[in-house]
Each structure stands twice: as structure tokens, then as C-alpha cells.
Amino acid sequence: MDVDLRKLRYFVAVAEELHFGRAAARLRIAQPVLSRQIRAFEHELRAELFVRDRRSTVLTEAGRQLLTDARPLLASAEALRRRVQRVAHGRPTFTIAFMPGLLVTAEARAIGQRHPDLAVNVVRTSWDDQADIVREGRADVSYVRLPVDQRGLCLRPLFTEPRVVVLPTDHRLAGKESVDLAELVEERLLQDPDAVPEWRYLPNRRSDPDPRPRPELNSVEEKLEHVAAYAGMVILPLSTATFYTRPDVSHVPVTDLGHNQVCLAWAEDNRSPLVHEFVEIAARQTPQPDDRRQRGSGGAAREGFA
Template identity: 50%
Template sequence: MDPDLDLRKIRYFVAVAELLHFGRAAERLHIAQPVLSRQIRALEKDLGAELLTRDSHGVRLTAAGTQLLEDSRHLLATAEAARRRVRGASRGPRRLVVGFRAGVVVTRALRAFSADHPDVGVEARRVEWDDQADLILDGTVDIAYVRPPVPERGLTLVPLFTETRVAMLPADHPLAGKPELASADLAGERRLRYSDAGPDDPQIRTIEEKFERVAAGYGITLVPRSVAEQYSRPDITYVPVTDAEPDQVFLAWAANRDSPLVAAFAQAAQAPS
């Protein structure tokens, strides 16, 4: 009979695989390096596969190790989500945490869900582009309204709606007074995006950080129309971009989660307004 996977060994492996150094991994884990080495060898024996190679060039992942690292992150996130839910259940009344991206209004769905489930505490929490999937998978939020890019692995994604996008420009920009724009009008502009900041640019996480950089003249960006409707500043102007690709909003929850509360909220969110 094959042994069950030991999550502690998996955590040890992930530390080594991410750092590619047994000494630094042992320091991160607060254990002795010989203990770490024995645990990795034991894991390899459990799995019947070599996960790491060590030679004069350092530590490297084998093909099996690369696959395990990919699977381990999802496995550990699932375990952490279960731990969070059990702890939450032990503290008292049932609770549902709903994540949402900037611009998305969740009030109608929250009210509809609460009307049918008055015994459930509901909390709305804003998520960002770089943590939206992680917060679902680790159980911090139970279900969330997300925008691309979002990884499909481990998640159930249900398309909710699309919305047009507008250009966010400094108020004194030459194009700021136009009634509408085409993408070609913005061809020479420096674009600010969340996920592809240059090596000399700080990573942009929030819509507020976009505001500051646009207002300061570092570049322009496209945002969903709902963001323009909810956020106004005297030093920022929004102009519709007629041929911009629409923004898609999805409802997302952990694919391995079978929760009546999550299902009920998903139904409320998809109900016609």
C-alpha cells in the first residue's frame, strides 16, 4: 500500500524547491539541515521518484520535482483553506466571505443572499489582481468576483458580465477633452499595467496606485467603465475607447469546494437584476 502524502514533508520540499538550497531552506523552516535532507529523502522514497539532484552546480529539480512543486502549491493551499474553515466554524455562527475587484458592485447579491440566509454572517473583502486566486484557494475568501488574468487551475470560473473600457488620462493630457478615442489614438502612449511593470518600475497593485502614476504623468491606462463611474478625481479624466477589448468579470471559487453557501451565493450573483 502506498503511504499517504505527508504535508510536512511537502512543505519541506517546497522550501528547497523554491530556494534551490538546502541550507537556506533549513533556515526558513527553522530546522537542522540534516533533518531536512532526511525528510526529502523520505519523501522521495514515499513517491518512488527522485525529486532533486545535487552536484557541483547546486540543487536542481528533476522532471518529477518540477511536477510536484506545481502540484504542491495547490495541495498546501487546499489544506490551509480547510484549516481556516474549520477554525472559523469553531468560533461560532456560519460566515461567508465574498471577494470583489475594484469597480464591481456586490450589494445586490449580498442582500439577496442575506435575505435567504439570515443566520449567516456575510463579509465583503476587496481583492487585487495578484492575490485574487490565492485568497480563494487558501480559504481567506469563499467566493469572489474576479477579472483576468486569473489562473484556471484549482478554480471554478463562471462568466458574469462584460463591460467596456475607458482610457484613464491626466486631466491636462492633449486627448483628455475628446468625446471618445480609438486604440490607434493611444499608440504612442506609455501604458501602465498591473502585471508587466518594467525592471525599473515599481509593481502596480491597486487602482489607487494607478491613479497616482497616471496623475503624475508616468503613463495612461485602460480601466473598466465601472471603475470610472465609482472613482473620480479632479486630476484624472476618463475617455471611452470605442474598439478596446471588453473587460470580463467572473465569479470564482475553489473547484474542490462543495459548499451549499457558496452555491447559494453563486445563484444569487447570477440572478437577473
């Protein structure tokens, strides 16, 4: 049986909303049509996907498994559509995504010089979309910082770099040569703890020394603004901290934090020879230990490079 991607999209909408009315509005179709499509999909799969009554809609075990598998499958289909459209509508393009603090200028120039007819673009990503951007076909490759959801991705490790704590300049720990996590136990971590897994297991750490809700921070700039305003601290890779310099915050190495791993990621179903050529370029451009700090702190690549 071939899986109907349209019905799969309908299923994902209902699974995420757990409400047929909201899912129908999100999909811009009538609710009875959506209900019929889901029943037909269940019949095709020979599996019940939802337990529904007048009060609630709940995923079955089969539904939970399908949702896990459906998202990367739909992302792969969307990436395929984007790649075909780019080739069909004029000059071929190659898009490189990168996280804040990383430089991709040399690699972008190298692939462009090898293929003069290729339009090379770069785009900055964030913690939230650094992997999705390649899964969805919005970029051909992405320089990511682990950990990431690796489903549907191929990864090539490139290098590691230290992590530092960013604090207000007049903080009691600012200016020290280094600190360890135990010295930060009373501080408030502004990031999602998933970004600093070691924080969860820190002995004697209170759940949150500040009763206020953790702010939603979507960029490095926002994080640094909150640090400067004494709202808490953030943990960043060294190259990110040194690139975003400002007089009201400072960074200190954290001795017992593992280094941040930087990898090149691409969609596992992207068979483009350009991707594999770029992977080799990136591997050769990987900085040596004595020049990683210089490479990461000298500036960021600009969007629209070609």
C-alpha cells in the same frame, strides 16, 4: 501511497528558494532535517526532485511537475482547515471577495436575509490575490476579473464591461470620445502587460518609451497617483475608472480592446450548499447592459457588512 502534506510544504519551500539553507530558514527548521525530509520524500515518490551539488539546486522535470501540482493541493488543504475552524468556533460565516469598482451589497444582503444566523463579510481584493483568496479559504466566493489562474477554481461568468485608458486631464488624448490602441503606441503602460495582453502585440510599439523601471503598483489608488504625475497610463474596466473619480485624471474608451469579463469564482473542492446558493443569487443579480455602468460606478461595498 498517501502524500505527506508536511513534506510537500518542505518541497515547495526548497523548490521556490532553490537553496536548502534559505528554505530551512523560511521553514524554521534545521537544514540537515530538511535535507533528510526531502530525501525521504523522493524515496516515497520514487522520483528525483532536485539535482544538487555544492553550487546549485535545480528542479528536475519531475520536480517541476510536482511544484505545479503542489501549490493548488496545499491551498486546498489550507482552505479546508479554515472552513472547519470557522464552523467549529462559533457563528458560521460567509465571506465575499470583490475587485475594485464592483458592488456586492445586494448579493450580501440577499444571502444574509436567507440565513439570519450567518455572519456575512466582504473584503476587497486586488489583481494579485483575487483568485488565491478562495483557493486558500480566506473567502468563500470571489468576484474576479479575467484573466486569472483557473487551477482549482470553478467560474461562473456574470457580465462584461468596456475597458478605458486613464490619462492626465491635460493629456493630448484626454477628452476624446474614444481612442484606439495605435494612438497609445508612444505611451508608457504602468501595469504588468499580462493585465493588458493586447499591448504586447501592438504594431510599432517600443518596448518601453521610458527607461525608468516600471513602478510596483498594488492598488488602483497607486496607479492613479502615477498617472496624475505623468508617469504613464493605465487600462482599467469602466466601473473601476468611474468609481475612482479625481480631478487630475480622466478616462477615454479604447475602441479595439475587448471587454473585461467578470466572473464569480469559488474553490472546486468547496462543497458548501451556501456557495451554490450564492452562485444562483449572483447570477440573478447580474446587471443588464443598460445598467452596468450605474452599478459599477455608484460606490463600493464596505468591509464588515453583516
